Amino acid sequence: MTPIRRIGPGWFGAFGGQFAPETLQPALRALAQAYDTVKRDPGFLREFREALRVHAGRPSLLSPASRLSADLGRGIRVFLKREDLNHTGSHKINNTLGQLILARRMGKRRVIAETGAGQHGVATATAAALYGAECVIYMGAEDVRRQALNVFRMELLGARVVSVTAGTATLKDAINEAFRDWISHVDTTHYVFGTVAGPHPFPTMVRDFQSVIGREARAQMLHQVGRLPTHVLACVGGGSNAMGIFSGFLRDRRVALVGVEAGGRGRAPGRHAATLTRGRPGILHGSFSYLLQDREGQVQPTHSISAGLDYPGVGPEHSWLKASGRARYVSATDTEALEGFLWLARREGIIPALEPAHALGYLHSCGRRFPPGSRIVVNLSGRGDKDVAEVRRLLSGRRSRP
Amino acid sequence: MVLESYFRATGTGRRGAFMPYVTAGYPSAGAMPGILGMLAGSGADCVEIGVPFSDPVADGVTIQRASEVALARGGGLAGALRAVQTAARMGLRPVLMSYANPLWQAGLPALARRLADAGAQGVIVPDLPLELAGSWSAAFAEQGLALVLFAAPTTPAARLRQAGRNTRGFLYYVSLAGVTGERRSLPRGLAARLRTVRRIARSPVCVGFGVSTPRQAAAVARVADGVIVGAAVVRRLEGWGRGVEKRRAIARWTASMARAVHGAAYSR
Numbered sequence: 001m002t003p004i005r006r007i008g009p010g011w012f013g014a015f016g017g018q019f020a021p022e023t024l025q026p027a028l029r030a031l032a033q034a035y036d037t038v039k040r041d042p043g044f045l046r047e048f049r050e051a052l053r054v055h056a057g058r059p060s061l062l063s064p065a066s067r068l069s070a071d072l073g074r075g076i077r078v079f080l081k082r083e084d085l086n087h088t089g090s091h092k093i094n095n096t097l098g099q100l101i102l103a104r105r106m107g108k109r110r111v112i113a114e115t116g117a118g119q120h121g122v123a124t125a126t127a128a129a130l131y132g133a134e135c136v137i138y139m140g141a142e143d144v145r146r147q148a149l150n151v152f153r154m155e156l157l158g159a160r161v162v163s164v165t166a167g168t169a170t171l172k173d174a175i176n177e178a179f180r181d182w183i184s185h186v187d188t189t190h191y192v193f194g195t196v197a198g199p200h201p202f203p204t205m206v207r208d209f210q211s212v213i214g215r216e217a218r219a220q221m222l223h224q225v226g227r228l229p230t231h232v233l234a235c236v237g238g239g240s241n242a243m244g245i246f247s248g249f250l251r252d253r254r255v256a257l258v259g260v261e262a263g264g265r266g267r268a269p270g271r272h273a274a275t276l277t278r279g280r281p282g283i284l285h286g287s288f289s290y291l292l293q294d295r296e297g298q299v300q301p302t303h304s305i306s307a308g309l310d311y312p313g314v315g316p317e318h319s320w321l322k323a324s325g326r327a328r329y330v331s332a333t334d335t336e337a338l339e340g341f342l343w344l345a346r347r348e349g350i351i352p353a354l355e356p357a358h359a360l361g362y363l364h365s366c367g368r369r370f371p372p373g374s375r376i377v378v379n380l381s382g383r384g385d386k387d388v389a390e391v392r393r394l395l396s397g398r399r400s401r402p
Numbered sequence: 403m404v405l406e407s408y409f410r411a412t413g414t415g416r417r418g419a420f421m422p423y424v425t426a427g428y429p430s431a432g433a434m435p436g437i438l439g440m441l442a443g444s445g446a447d448c449v450e451i452g453v454p455f456s457d458p459v460a461d462g463v464t465i466q467r468a469s470e471v472a473l474a475r476g477g478g479l480a481g482a483l484r485a486v487q488t489a490a491r492m493g494l495r496p497v498l499m500s501y502a503n504p505l506w507q508a509g510l511p512a513l514a515r516r517l518a519d520a521g522a523q524g525v526i527v528p529d530l531p532l533e534l535a536g537s538w539s540a541a542f543a544e545q546g547l548a549l550v551l552f553a554a555p556t557t558p559a560a561r562l563r564q565a566g567r568n569t570r571g572f573l574y575y576v577s578l579a580g581v582t583g584e585r586r587s588l589p590r591g592l593a594a595r596l597r598t599v600r601r602i603a604r605s606p607v608c609v610g611f612g613v614s615t616p617r618q619a620a621a622v623a624r625v626a627d628g629v630i631v632g633a634a635v636v637r638r639l640e641g642w643g644r645g646v647e648k649r650r651a652i653a654r655w656t657a658s659m660a661r662a663v664h665g666a667a668y669s670r
Contacts, residue, residue, distance in 0.1 A: 017534060019529045019530065019534070020529055020531065021459065021529055022528075022531070022554045022557060023556050023576060023579050025531050025556075026561070166463075166466055167470070180459060180581045183460065183579065183580060183581055184579060185579075282503045283502045283503040283506055284503065285457070291503075296478045296504055297504035297505075297508070298455065298456045299503075
């Protein structure tokens with residue numbers, strides 16, 4: 001007997017599904033149907049492409065990182081997919097523009113979203129301002145405290161930010177609260193889910209809206225370098241920037257896809273957020289996917305230096321890519337991420353967000369594992385302005401220690 | 403299936419069922435036998451026993467807090483199974499409520515056996531959609547347990563028919579588009595909607611979410627086979643450890659809810 005049957009769309013191998021309360025089921029179906037229609041509608045696609053161009057500032061650059069390459073030596077070349085240069089400073093805007101256009105077409109005048117670090121919250125508030133929708137952002141109280149400036153930024157953009165004190169008061173609880181809002185206002189409201197997790201159709205839809213990253217990166221490699229990369233590296237929390245860039249290379253079997261999770265400050269439960277490397281499959285937030293949980297199936301608290309990776313679940317397609325062997329998942333610790341952060345700042349003059357700093361940190365400390373002559377694309381999913389204060393605090397702590 | 407025949411019998415014209423909800427391990431594991439005894443003594447017919455969960459997305463603040471407290475005090479599936487056993491011995495019909503993950507992690511066939519041994523009659527899984535419920539329902543049915551499916555105000559007719567066909571025991575009708583929690587009033591037109599639901603689903607229907615007062619319970623009982631009361635019970639149980647007077651007051655209130663349900667004349 002297979003206790004979880006795989007029926008219909010929204011499944012990636014054994015992973016995915018629509019594990020959500022009945023009240024939401026009709027809305028999830030309506031959303032899946034609406035998305036199915038628009039993704040084939042030339043009018044929608046044109047509007048979305050145009051929004052990415054004039055509002056997000058796409059295409060984003062693919063920059064050669066020649067000094068990182070020199071540090072790694074052995075003919076290894078590193079390229080950065082510059083999602084940090086998008087409007088609002090991260091890849092999140094790709095998805096929120098797509099979902100806001102869709103919400104408007106569905107007649108939903110109110111949007112809600114969860115946010116961890118605030119990147120998705122800011123991107124949602126931005127798109128909501130642009131398309132004239134009422135906007136409410138749920139954010140864990142702990143994150144509200146850590147990211148006070150982003151809270152104000154969202155408020156400047158006309159959004160209302162609700163601080164969530166339940167549970168661990170971080171991203172997972174913000175998602176719970178957003179779901180509760182959606183359950184209560186499902187007629188008028190669209191939930192702008194921020195990552196490739198959640199119930200169907202979110203994992204598919206968010207991936208598709210983010211796939212512009214991979215399409216551009218692939219074309220830019222062929223145009224600028226004349227060859228495909230040997231490796232594509234991206235950080236993985238929920239997994240949207242990684243799915244976005246991976247999706248462009250899934251069919252290129254010789255391109256190795258590497259996801260870098262948050263190794264935090266130790267292997268013990270509660271000290272990391274490395275879902276795919278240390279978790280096991282379970283059901284959270286609408287889908288069956290890898291999950292950090294205890295023996296009884298209770299979701300465990302997580303820790304990461306970066307609020308954006310501080311999440312115990314992961315998108316179901318990543319679980320499938322892991323199970324099928326198409327992608328490989330590793331982790332970088334808080335310390336390695338900080339090293340990666342400084343490495344890019346000092347050698348390339350770019351201050352990255354702490355999330356992609358994990359991918360850079362992995363490259364920095366495990367560069368020897370890459371064969372000579374590797375061509376490595378790193379998805380630089382966001383810029384580091386939001387993290388400057390936190391990094392300052394961390395570095396001053398470090399200096400004061402022997 | 404025991405629960406099935408109980409509700410089918412009730413549905414033929416006898417009184418409606420009063421089904422309070424408790425979170426296993428709240429306010430403490432030690433309080434459970436006393437609480438269940440109070441429910442049985444106050445006229446409850448069934449009891450919904452909730453497995454505390456870290457991420458209860460369908461629950462409002464009252465049951466969320468109860469879940470957090472129960473988990474912090476070591477509560478979980480094992481404690482819920484003990485509560486089920488206690489309730490069954492007291493003649494209550496225990497129905498287990500749990501989000502999907504703790505059940506899935508326990509392994510469905512093994513869990514179904516443990517539940518049946520403890521005397522459970524049904525299982526309620528608020529985040530399991532009816533499209534995926536087939537194999538779960540079969541695993542529970544193997545042990546004579548009813549997997550209860552949901553319908554909500556947002557559920558369209560075709561889906562309601564499907565839910566009615568596939569549910570076992572009864573259909574859990576969510577009174578309002580929202581999460582669990584007490585409400586000052588129930589949605590207007592609920593009685594009319596329930597008549598439609600019963601006509602389309604063709605299965606016994608119990609109503610939960612928001613039912614907070616004897617008056618509301620009576621109104622629902624007139625058009626349903628059972629009334630489920632969660633947050634209003636759980637909120638009161640916070641005071642369970644504060645002396646015999648407090649416990650008596652909770653018992654009196656519970657009995658008034660039971661009377662309201664049992665005294666309501668069907669007008670279906």
